[in-house]
Amino acid sequence: MSILILAFVFVISLAIVTTKGNRRLLLLLCGLFFTYDCVRVCRSPDISAYTTMILCFLLSLWKHGELKANWKTYPLRWVTIAISIVVFLVGLLDNRLNFVSSFSRPFKDICESYLCFFIGYASIKSLSDWEKSQEYLWNIFTFVGIWGLITFVLQNNPWYDYVTSMYGNEVGIWSEVQTRGYRVSSFLSNPIVYGFVVGVILINRTVEKIKGVYWAVALLFVANIVLSNSRTSYAAVAIAFVIMYVLRYRFSVKAAFAMFVLFGLSTVAYFNIEPFKNMIDLMSDLVLTGGANAGGSTTELKELQWVASMYYYVQAPWFGNGLAYFGEVIMEGGGGMSEDLAGMEGYVYKLLIEYGGVMIAAVLAFWSRTLWMYARYKKVNAPLSIVSISIVLSFLFFICATGTYGSVFVYTSIILGMNLKCLQTLSKESKHTPA
Template identity: 25%
Template sequence: MIFILICLLCGFMIIRNKGQKRFDWFVCAALLLSSSITILKSPQIQAHRFFILCYWLSVVVYKEYRHNKFPLLIPLIIYGAGEMFIGWQDTLLTSFYRLWKPFAFLLDSYLIMLMAFWGTKNVRINSKPIINTLLIMTIYGIFTLVIKNNPLQQFIWSRFSDATYLTDYYFGGRIRITSTWSHPIAYGFVCSTFAVLLLKYLKNKKCLITFILLVINVFICGSRTSLAALILMIALYALLEYKFSKLTRLTILLVPALFLAYLVLPPVQEKIDSIVNTAMGNSDVGGSSIEMRQGQLVASLMIFASSPMYGHGPDYIQENMMSNQRLMDQYFMRGYDFEGFECYYYILLIERGIVGIVLEVMLVVFILMYLIRNRKRNKQRSSEALMIFLGFVFFALSTGALDTWMFTTFFVGLCMNRIKNGEGDLLTKKTK
């Protein structure tokens, strides 16, 4: 009840405020309160979804959608209508859930982009509450590594989940840090996203310390994909932001430093070697390999073939396959091994079929085209949005989207607002 009351309080503060205060309450609440906290079971309203609903309500109450047309409204409407149509084809669900499940997915994903576009006027990412929250989150992440336990998540699991919190999974042979987030791999990408958003504020000492702690947490979250996504996003930021001459000088300075860090620091060497081994298809390093992914693709195509046009419906993998041990045993006996469906593409194949894949590709292309075409209009914001969105695409295709949709589409929507409407005055202020 205490956790639920805290979530309700945060939701109330999100609704009643606007501008920077609402932005701070939303970001800080989402960072500190895990999406594992369930406020309502049927239909399922978890903490993060509740905060999104509260933000939407605030945007509607203050009528912030007026005189601010979203540039990708038509593609988003087509995508949303298509997802609702796919959900309606799932005859295993009741009429309510055939509408609710696709709507809930839209609410948790691309509709956040529209919400942020309308509701982030004159806000800044380096505000004092957000920086302090990131410091608390990352320091707590290091603390869980030191004590080899996460008492906060263990308590939340014991109250809100039917599953058992597996300490050996998180702190066994391979360390997986979640801090205040719901999943270690997702936590790594969230840290990566905030790290790259702070790149332009590194002259501020507090922001620099926060950036360093975020990068450390990416290293200790136990995810090679999150680390690779961070490297990719920083590389994209450098390519998009700097001129060739400055980029060359930066490369000359950084390459020897990174090589020295690889030679001197065992954790850095271990992570880089792990990424290379996985890319080469070696499975002896733990986790996924190319060979394993090929097996997952074959298994996904087999299920896709039984319903290729519209797929098997939202949440089919989690609610109909994974919960049916007899069905999974039959697949295993036939030589198919899913290993967690570690790719968003596999989920699209099984749950949304050809129509869902076409819709997804269409919307992704429109987002990328808008950001690329408007680089001259606002180079900094288009670069930020491109780096975050492409980093997310890489992450989702590598290990699944998991619990990373919210901040990805939220910050892309914020950047799209700046591209269309210009920068706000508050963005020039610095963190004290």
């Protein structure tokens, strides 16, 4: 069966190289959302299916003469170059790696993180392209959401179990870590990431009015967010919606009415829908006890993780201890403050331990520039600008609270890149140049 999965990756990758425009984007999205991120195209963990498809997308841009033009107009190119240089230096300075790995590991890291922003950016040429991309995401996740509901009814995800078992000695972790009740992840590898990504796609759709049958799909998405059974995804999606409403409506009567209706519906749902009640209980437990009663990460654990991260940071403050240092050295070797790190749930901890202070500065520059660009395009299209800002801030909250597991960087960055190119295109059409 692994041969069939690899054949799927090969066909998708080859098709991406040979096509362009909307069809190429659709192929990439199908490849990413229907291929678990554990899939590798060879024995090396540095050559994943995701990296292969992203590389093929870049190859297609070059083949069709689109790479240079897109890179030239890409407003985040310099900070992306800075981050890429730093990541390669982290790899080259890591004495644990051989010559090949010192390049292949940073390459995979960049391809599946900050470069995805450019991938999304380069996939859009016009407003119609962006609208088509939203249709693709909506249709793909309608199917993904239906499968999510089916797995909840089954209380099992047989496809996830089967695929992950082919790339390890046992089924994936989420088949066994279900102490809170079943957590839906559908075709994604992590229910925490799944709830957040579904929320991002739903929020992005609010740029345009949701009409007719799309309301049923929106409810399907909300159900899947709830069934992901993750406090972090609940909080991140809620943060995005609050920021979006505050920036768009401020404290208007419309916003107040919407909040009143939402509160009323939530009250009814709490007493009548068990999964929704569990969601509210998880959130309230986090506030009241720091998450002690729900399992998973607690505020006390976060404090221990911060102290432990600083312990390892001072050992290599400039360029970190190396990529995958947590999993390959701290977890395997134990000792030191490894137990206090637990699963190292948080991107900040990863930056401190594995990347170092120079990378932290580059990352701050990247996201500052990103937020600045979206804010400057507010006069071009306020709804899309505001939605993008809300997604960025909720995404930063999410990765700081949970980490970058489950390829959340890939999914979110591509969507944000699409939005950036759409705003830039609208700016050119309206002859408005952001200050």
